[in-house]
Structures are given as structure tokens and as C-alpha cells.
Amino acid sequence: MINFFKLSKEDVIKKITAAGFPAFRGKQLIDWIYNKNVFEVESMTNLDKSFKEYLDNNIKFVTLETIKLNEDEKGDTIKFLLLLGDRNTVEMVIMRYKDKDSSKNRNTLCLSSQVGCKVKCPFCATGTSGLVRNLKAEEIVQQVSIANAYLKQFDAKINNIVFMGMGEPFYNIDEVLHAALLIKENYEISNRKITISTSGIVDGIKELANKDLKYVLAISLHAPTDRIRDYLVPVNKKYPLNELIKACRYYQLKTKKRITFEYIMIDSMNIWPDDARQLANLLKGIDCHINGIPVNSVSGSEFKRPKKKDIYSFKKLCEEYGLSFSIREEKGTDIDGACGQLRNKERK
Ligand code: SAH
Numbered sequence: 001m002i003n004f005f006k007l008s009k010e011d012v013i014k015k016i017t018a019a020g021f022p023a024f025r026g027k028q029l030i031d032w033i034y035n036k037n038v039f040e041v042e043s044m045t046n047l048d049k050s051f052k053e054y055l056d057n058n059i060k061f062v063t064l065e066t067i068k069l070n071e072d073e074k075g076d077t078i079k080f081l082l083l084l085g086d087r088n089t090v091e092m093v094i095m096r097y098k099d100k101d102s103s104k105n106r107n108t109l110c111l112s113s114q115v116g117c118k119v120k121c122p123f124c125a126t127g128t129s130g131l132v133r134n135l136k137a138e139e140i141v142q143q144v145s146i147a148n149a150y151l152k153q154f155d156a157k158i159n160n161i162v163f164m165g166m167g168e169p170f171y172n173i174d175e176v177l178h179a180a181l182l183i184k185e186n187y188e189i190s191n192r193k194i195t196i197s198t199s200g201i202v203d204g205i206k207e208l209a210n211k212d213l214k215y216v217l218a219i220s221l222h223a224p225t226d227r228i229r230d231y232l233v234p235v236n237k238k239y240p241l242n243e244l245i246k247a248c249r250y251y252q253l254k255t256k257k258r259i260t261f262e263y264i265m266i267d268s269m270n271i272w273p274d275d276a277r278q279l280a281n282l283l284k285g286i287d288c289h290i291n292g293i294p295v296n297s298v299s300g301s302e303f304k305r306p307k308k309k310d311i312y313s314f315k316k317l318c319e320e321y322g323l324s325f326s327i328r329e330e331k332g333t334d335i336d337g338a339c340g341q342l343r344n345k346e347r348k
């Protein structure tokens with residue numbers, strides 16, 4: 001049995017014709033999956049019996065199952081808890097950005113690349129359990145189909161992908177890059193609309209730079225000095241800031257792409273005036289944008305969201321130092337929208 005979501009559309013046609021069926025059967029199948037969002041062979045009404053039998057015996061379609069779905073009040077953030085074939089669970093989140101002109105509506109999917117994560121950032125709910133396992137490319141890709149099936153009711157589909165769910169994408173780089181390639185081919189989402197977010201795995205950044213695939217690279221920076229970053233993003237001890245920033249410069253040199261730096265804002269920790277100054281120094285000469293993210297407190301944690309006035313004065317100071325800085329629109333905090341939080345609740 002091969003998993004359908006591991007195949008490109010071209011692979012599907014090849015496989016089906018090699019098995020003796022006409023190419024149009026493959027096209028019908030592709031239409032069911034990608035346009036109609038139907039994944040059960042028995043519901044694919046225009047396929048004949050022998051072809052259905054072949055599919056039942058040779059191709060697996062459904063391996064991820066939605067076991068929990070939370071929507072926020074406005075229906076802008078939809079969080080899914082997905083059950084994998086081996087009973088592990090991962091999360092994904094759809095973020096809907098609605099415009100007055102509905103043709104400009106955009107839907108972003110935040111998807112997971114691993115069950116758990118070995119980086120263990122202390123503020124992150126995913127890190128608490130360590131790494132359980134990597135996701136396979138097909139398990140990553142299928143998240144897009146599940147999201148599109150949900151969006152069908154609004155006549156909408158996913159336009160942007162961010163690897164910002166559970167896991168460190170560069171610790172599963174082969175499956176992640178294979179998945180990203182399939183996402184581009186099968187869902188027609190260009191590389192410019194795919195963001196890979198990393199905690200700063202320098203080898204992965206370099207590998208991606210050398211492939212020159214023009215994905216948007218997002219670095220979870222969170223601190224301007226090794227002293228604070230060693231604590232907030234423990235992998236910093238392996239890849240300290242000077243190496244990380246060097247790798248970012250290399251990525252930019254190779255791809256000519258603007259880099260996003262994510263900066264979690266934590267009360268009394270990393271948003272002092274001196275942090276803004278050091279941040280500007282660190283990023284000097286890099287074409288970049290900073291996303292300030294007020295931390296989502298995991299219950300009982302020491303990481304507190306700063307006061308609004310502190311958030312905005314840090315932003316203002318960074319801008320005065322010449323940095324491009326925005327505060328990420330907060331989505332999903334009322335439905336445990338931050339990565340790993342829904343899953344942890346469910347496991348308890
Ligand atoms: N492992 C990768 C990608 C997944 S995490 C990485 O760290 O970049 C995606 C983003 O969510 C990261 O920027 C991470 O720092 C952020 N994040 C994790 N826990 C959070 C929390 N409690 N509040 C706000 N952002 C959080």
C-alpha cells in the first residue's frame with residue numbers, strides 16, 4: 001500500500017497507467033481529492049468497480065483523523081487536533097484573514113512537522129514532552145487537504161503555509177522539504193507563500209540556502225544576546241548567535257530574500273530598552289522584518305505577557321533604531337491557539 005499524499009499528481013497518473021488503467025481515471029481521482037475534497041473511495045461516484053477495487057487494495061488515503069476542532073468566536077482561527085495512524089496526535093491551525101473585498105480573503109495554515117520537539121524551549125507547550133517522532137512527508141501534506149476540506153464550506157482554500165505548528169522543521173528536513181515540494185505541486189502554493197520557521201538550526205539554514213528554493217525563512221530569535229537566548233532557545237548553546245546570524249547573512253546572499261525574525265515578548269525578560277539597542281546591532285545590514293509576538297502564557301508558567309504599553313514602547317524603540325517591526329495580530333489565544341497547548345490539554 002502506498003500513501004496517496006506521498007505522490008505528486010504526475011506520480012498518480014504514472015502509477016495508475018502502469019497498473020493498466022486509462023489516464024483519465026487518474027485525473028478523476030485527482031479531482032476528487034484536490035477539488036472535491038472527498039477522500040473515501042466508496043464516495044467517488046464516477047469511478048468504476050474495478051478501479052475502486054484497485055484503489056482499495058493499493059492506495060491508502062486517510063491516515064490522519066480530526067479528533068477535536070476548536071473555533072474562536074469570529075471563526076477566524078480554527079484549531080485541529082489530529083490523530084495519526086500510531087495514535088500520536090499533532091495540531092494544526094487555520095488562520096483566516098478576511099477582507100471587505102472577499103476575493104482578497106486569505107487563509108494561512110500553520111502545520112506541524114514533528115510530534116513533540118527536542119529543542120525544549122521553556123515557554124513552548126510542544127517542547128515539554130521532548131521529541132516523540134518525525135512526521136512523514138505524507139502526514140505533513142495531508143494536513144493541507146484536511147484544511148481545504150474544512151474551508152470548502154466557505155468556498156475557500158489554503159493560500160499560505162507556515163511551518164509553525166509542532167516541531168522543529170530542520171530536525172526533519174528531508175521530509176519537510178519533500179512535503180513542501182508536494183504542497184507546491186499539488187495545491188499550487190508557490191514557494192514564496194511557504195514559510196519555514198526554525199529555532200536556529202544553522203546546518204538546516206545553510207542547506208536550504210544552497211538549494212535556493214526561495215521559501216520565506218523565519219528565525220525564532222527571541223533574544224539579542226547569548227545569555228538570554230541560551231535560556232529561551234536552548235539549541236543556542238549548540239548554534240550561538242554569531243553563527244546563526246552568519247548563516248542568515250549567507251541565506252540572504254544566496255536567495256536575496258528578506259528574512260523574518262520572530263521575537264517572543266516576555267514581561268521583564270527580553271524587552272528592556274537595552275535589548276532593542278542590541279537587537280538593532282545584531283541585525284545590522286540584514287534585510288529583515290521582526291514579528292513581535294506577546295508570549296502566550298502556558299498556565300502556571302513564569303512567562304508573562306507584557307503590558308500593552310511595554311509592548312508598544314519596545315516596538316517604537318526598535319523602529320527608532322531602524323528596524324522594521326510589527327506586533328503579530330493575536331489569533332487563537334482563547335482557544336489554546338499557541339503551539340502545543342491544545343494537545344497538552346487533551347493528553348491530560
Ligand atoms: N520549532 C520552530 C517552529 C515551530 S514553533 C520554531 O521554534 O521556530 C513556531 C513559533 O511559535 C516559534 O516562533 C515559537 O517560538 C512560537 N511559540 C511557541 N510557544 C509559544 C508561546 N507560548 N507563545 C508565543 N509563541 C510561541
Ligand code: SF4
Pocket residue numbers: 117118119120121124125126127165166167168199220339
Ligand atoms: Fe520546538 Fe519551536 Fe517549541 Fe522551541 S518553540 S520547543 S523549537 S517547537
